[in-house]
Amino acid sequence: MARLTVNGKAFDVDVETDTPLLWAIRENVGLTGTKYGCGIAQCGACTVHIDGVPTRSCSVMVGDAAGKEITTIEGLASNGSLHKVQKAWIDHDVPQCGYCQSGMIMAVAALLKAKPNPTDADINAEITNICRCGTFQQVREAIHAVASA
Ligand code: FES
Numbered sequence: 228m229a230r231l232t233v234n235g236k237a238f239d240v241d242v243e244t245d246t247p248l249l250w251a252i253r254e255n256v257g258l259t260g261t262k263y264g265c266g267i268a269q270c271g272a273c274t275v276h277i278d279g280v281p282t283r284s285c286s287v288m289v290g291d292a293a294g295k296e297i298t299t300i301e302g303l304a305s306n307g308s309l310h311k312v313q314k315a316w317i318d319h320d321v322p323q324c325g326y327c328q329s330g331m332i333m334a335v336a337a338l339l340k341a342k343p344n345p346t347d348a349d350i351n352a353e354i355t356n357i358c359r360c361g362t363f364q365q366v367r368e369a370i371h372a373v374a375s376a
């Protein structure tokens with residue numbers, strides 16, 4: 228059993244503390260926007276923010292996330308308004324199949340918070356999420372659009 232704080236709400240989840248956080252978010256908390264891709268911290272599909280830090284939730288244990296502020300894609304919008312990254316994703320038609328995009332958006336939101344005007348080198352270094360549909364160019368354009376807005 229552990230208490231997780233997800234998108235500002237507390238959830239008591241009845242799982243072993245060494246359960247991957249991704250599964251607790253999806254199966255116990257019931258938020259399925261966060262996706263499973265590889266399970267080994269490589270693809271980024273499962274990216275959430277933990278205390279504001281972009282984190283691959285497949286590779287964090289529930290016990291290590293307890294007591295911290297977890298934000299998922301469902302919690303990124305605030306007061307009914309989409310986050311600026313979500314808006315840019317719509318404006319620039321970034322998603323193709325969409326599977327990787329929750330994680331991609333969470334990673335980009337964290338990057339832009341840390342570096343509001345990232346260079347291409349910053350983007351290459353920080354956004355290492357894998358998109359099998361190859362949306363990388365659209366991702367880059369949308370990031371620059373947010374930065375210059
Ligand atoms: S599922 Fe977590 S990084 Fe791929």
Ligand code: FES
Binds near residue numbers: 322359
């Ligand atoms: S949009 Fe399909 S995997 Fe990225």
